[in-house]
Amino acid sequence: xxxxxxxxxxxxxxxxxxxxxxxxxxxxxxxxxxxxxxxxxxxxxxxxxxxxxxxxxxxxxxxxxxxxxxxxxxxxxxxxxxxxxxxxxxxxxxxxxxxxxxxxxxxxxxxxxxxxxxxxxxxxxxxxxxxxxxxxxxxxxxxxxxxxxxxxxxxxxxxxxxxxxxxxxxxxxxxxxxxxxxxxxxxxxxxxxxxxxxxxxxxxxxxxxxxxxxxxxxxxxxxxxxxxxxxxxxxxxxxxxxxxxxxxxxxxxxxxxxxxxxxxxxxxxxxxxxxxxxxxxxxxxxxxxxxxx
Amino acid sequence: xxxxxxxxxxxxxxxxxxxxxxxxxxxxxxxxxxxxxxxxxxxxxxxxxxxxxxxxxxxxxxxxxxxxxxxxxxxxxxxxxxxxxxxxxxxxxxxxxxxxxxxxxxxxxxxxxxxxxxxxxxxxxxxxxxxxxxxxxxxxxxxxxxxxxxxxxxxxxxxxxxxxxxxxxxxxxxxxxxxxxxxxxxxxxxxxxxxxxxxxxxxxxxxxxxxxxxxxxxxxxxxxxxxxxxxxxxxxxxxxxxxxxxxxxxxxxxxxxxxxxxxxxxxxxxxxxxxxxxxxxxxxxxxxxxxxx
Numbered sequence: 372x373x374x375x376x377x378x379x380x381x382x383x384x385x386x387x388x389x390x391x392x393x394x395x396x397x398x399x400x401x402x403x404x405x406x407x408x409x410x411x412x413x414x415x416x417x418x419x420x421x422x423x424x425x426x427x428x429x430x431x432x433x434x435x436x437x438x439x440x441x442x443x444x445x446x447x448x449x450x451x452x453x454x455x456x457x458x459x460x461x462x463x464x465x466x467x468x469x470x471x472x473x474x475x476x477x478x479x480x481x482x483x484x485x486x487x488x489x490x491x492x493x494x495x496x497x498x499x500x501x502x503x504x505x506x507x508x509x510x511x512x513x514x515x516x517x518x519x520x521x522x523x524x525x526x527x528x529x530x531x532x533x534x535x536x537x538x539x540x541x542x543x544x545x546x547x548x549x550x551x552x553x554x555x556x557x558x559x560x561x562x563x564x565x566x567x568x569x570x571x572x573x574x575x576x577x578x579x580x581x582x583x584x585x586x587x588x589x590x591x592x593x594x595x596x597x598x599x600x601x602x603x604x605x606x607x608x609x610x611x612x613x614x615x616x617x618x619x620x621x622x623x624x625x626x627x628x629x630x631x632x633x634x635x636x637x638x639x640x641x642x643x644x645x646x647x648x649x650x651x652x653x654x655x656x657x658x659x660x661x662x663x664x
Numbered sequence: 665x666x667x668x669x670x671x672x673x674x675x676x677x678x679x680x681x682x683x684x685x686x687x688x689x690x691x692x693x694x695x696x697x698x699x700x701x702x703x704x705x706x707x708x709x710x711x712x713x714x715x716x717x718x719x720x721x722x723x724x725x726x727x728x729x730x731x732x733x734x735x736x737x738x739x740x741x742x743x744x745x746x747x748x749x750x751x752x753x754x755x756x757x758x759x760x761x762x763x764x765x766x767x768x769x770x771x772x773x774x775x776x777x778x779x780x781x782x783x784x785x786x787x788x789x790x791x792x793x794x795x796x797x798x799x800x801x802x803x804x805x806x807x808x809x810x811x812x813x814x815x816x817x818x819x820x821x822x823x824x825x826x827x828x829x830x831x832x833x834x835x836x837x838x839x840x841x842x843x844x845x846x847x848x849x850x851x852x853x854x855x856x857x858x859x860x861x862x863x864x865x866x867x868x869x870x871x872x873x874x875x876x877x878x879x880x881x882x883x884x885x886x887x888x889x890x891x892x893x894x895x896x897x898x899x900x901x902x903x904x905x906x907x908x909x910x911x912x913x914x915x916x917x918x919x920x921x922x923x924x925x926x927x928x929x930x931x932x933x934x935x936x937x938x939x940x941x942x943x944x945x946x947x948x949x950x951x952x953x954x955x956x957x
Contacts, residue, residue: 382899383937442735442940606675644676647735 375507378404384444385411390434393507397499398461399492405504406434408447408454413512420514422521422545422661423453424654425536427500429527430561431478432459437526440643446651450658453519455508457500459528464493474561475568481556482532483579485569494569497579501536501543522657526550526646527609528561534581534599534620541593546660548600548653550646551607554620555582561614582620591629599624599631600656602649604639668800671697677737678704683727686800690792691754692785698797699727701740701747706805713807715814715838715954716746717947718829720793722820723854724771725752730819733936739944743951746812748801750793752821757786767854768861774849775825776872778862787862790872794829794836815950819843819939820902821854827874827892827913834886839953841893841946843939844900847913848875854907875913884922892917892924893949895942897932 375391382388387409395403413421428437434456437443447454460480466489469476480496505521512519523544525533530552537547556562557573557580566576577583584590603610603617610617617633624631639645668684675681680702688696706714721730727749730736740747753773759782762769773789798814805812816837818826823845830840849855850866850873859869870876877883896903896910903910910926917924932938 381933381935381937382897382931382941384941388937439733439936442738444937444941445735604675638675640674642674643732644674644681644737648675648677648737 375511384448386444386448388438388444391511395461395499395503397495397503399464399495401461401463401493403458403461403499404434405455405457406438407456407508407511408438408444409512410448410451410453412451413453416514416516418516420516420519421451421453423455423508423519424657425500425504425521425523425533426454426456427482427523427525427529427532428456428459429525429529430459431473433478434458436643437646440647441650442647443650443654446654450654452654452658452661453512455504457504460496461493466490466493475564479528479565481528481565481569481579482535483565483569486575487569487571490569496532497536500532501540520545520661522546522661524548524550524653524657525552527615527641528553530554530601531556531562531581535579535584537596538581538584538590538594539578541590541595546596546657548656550649550653551603551610551615551641552581552601552617552620553615554601555616556580557583558619559614559616582616582623585620585624585629586627588627591624591627597630597660599629600653601631601633602636602645602652603633604636604641604645606638607641607645609641668804677741679737679741681731681737684804688754688792688796690788690796692757692788694754694756694786696751696754696792697727698748698750699731700749700801700804701731701737702805703741703744703746705744706746709807709809711809713809713812714744714746715951716748716801716812717950718793718797718814718816718826719747719749720775720816720818720822720825721749721752722818722822723752724766726771727751729936730939733940734943735940736943736947739947743947745947745951745954746805748797750797753789754786759783759786768857772821772858774821774858774862774872775828776858776862779868780862780864783862789825790829793825794833813838813954815839815954817841817843817946817950818845820908820934821846823847823894824849824855824874828872828877830889831874831877831883831887834883834888839889839950841949843942843946844896844903844908844934845874845894845910845913846908847894848909849873850876851912852907852909875909875916878913878917878922879920881920884917884920890923890953892922893946894924894926895929895938895945896926897929897934897938899931900934900938902934
């Protein structure tokens with residue numbers, strides 16, 4: 372792991388909004404960028420280290436869509452949260468055809484570790500998000516006062532990623548929430564295409580499918596999450612087309628004893644207008660759990 | 665004037681965010697787009713019509729930069745304000761070279777009526793903003809309860825536009841504010857280039873220069889503005905380069921008896937991260953004046 376270097380820095384609601392780049396081992400040595408929102412209090416940390424919320428973005432996005440459009444800085448400052456937003460795939464792997472589709476390859480890493488050629492060396496966003504990025508963040512923001520707790524959220528493909536990262540790593544994330552997640556990817560065209568391409572089959576994708584994971588009561592017990600917050604707009608075209616399927620996740624979770632709060636938001640679509648409207652609720656959901664003893 | 669037709673519609677903080685297009689007479693028959701944020705209460709207007717705030721954008725922008733990045737819907741809903749965001753120039757006038765510079769031609773209409781060929785038929789954003797757009801808005805949002813009051817604000821080139829529209833039209837706008845405005849365009853490279861190109865000389869630009877206009881005590885008296893709010897970031901590269909010059913405007917205004925509240929915002933740059941941080945303050949400034957008897 373090489374240290375991250377600063378690409379750009381700006382100020383918003385008193386928060387620093389910094390973009391960094393680094394050579395990523397998890398992504399096969401490619402350069403990766405990510406952005407970090409740091410609230411003013413990070414500079415003068417007292418007894419309790421400021422916690423981190425990871426935000427995973429959706430298909431076609433970079434780290435910048437969230438940073439520029441979600442309006443998260445106001446709540447980050449108020450709640451004293453660091454927010455870390457990675458990219459959605461490796462960039463520049465040089466694989467023929469990787470830029471051809473909006474829903475596979477570049478911008479569409481699906482937060483998994485590919486097992487198939489020619490993707491397996493670089494398309495490893497799961498390892499990147501769960502293992503490498505937290506190390507990079509620890510190095511950038513060392514805390515003199517203890518370990519930083521963390522939570523995770525995301526939008527669409529990134530909502531899928533957030534749910535999967537949390538369910539596969541009991542105890543790592545204090546809480547998880549999602550905006551219009553691809554909640555049952557083995558049962559929708561986007562997920563099926565991704566799993567066939569990166570993992571060789573739809574069946575192989577079950578280990579990266581939140582609805583399959585949450586069916587396992589032992590996972591639910593180990594994760595010990597008091598609630599999972601999901602917002603879903605009713606005017607979301609991808610919801611209507613069956614790509615998202617949060618209801619599948621909710622019913623599987625119920626059967627396994629996992630509480631989920633699914634809020635159907637009347638008239639909202641799949642855009643960042645939707646995310647920005649409810650980002651404060653999600654950050655408050657995480658802040659409450661990150662600060663609980 | 666032809667009626668505007670809806671291009672797209674989404675929901676954000678309960679506000680409708682609609683984009684419209686129409687054939688613009690002011691812009692020589694070209695198609696123009698603009699966006700409107702309407703708060704929920706517009707649909708059930710009681711005795712007082714919801715007021716309108718015009719937001720004018722800066723160089724290179726369309727209506728979308730503000731709409732997607734400023735986070736204005738939250739305050740629009742809370743304060744019950746309609747916000748109208750036009751484009752920054754005519755599009756597709758077909759003038760050779762109009763797309764070559766970021767600071768002249770397409771995306772850089774400077775909110776004036778050009779007098780020089782080949783711009784005079786289409787580059788008439790002043791007439792568009794002051795005369796035509798309000799008519800289109802009136803037609804789209806007829807108020808059964810009286811005339812809608814309006815105010816105006818803007819960013820950079822649009823801050824210049826807001827100040828000029830207000831100072832040239834006493835009584836038309838209840839209040840005016842600006843984010844990092846090009847406040848003295850006859851004295852900076854951006855303004856000088858625009859005035860030479862559109863108006864034939866820098867001297868001819870004095871009638872579109874806020875600092876020149878506010879020097880005239882009779883204009884100040886006629887406008888009867890109790891205050892003008894300006895925010896300016898200290899880390900704004902264009903401020904440092906002398907393109908913006910809000911201090912020129914403040915000192916001219918002081919001499920003419922016009923109060924200006926210039927807030928130097930430590931560490932903020934020229935981006936929408938800056939605008940989004942202070943948009944609520946500006947909308948509150950306008951709402952207070954639009955609701956005052």
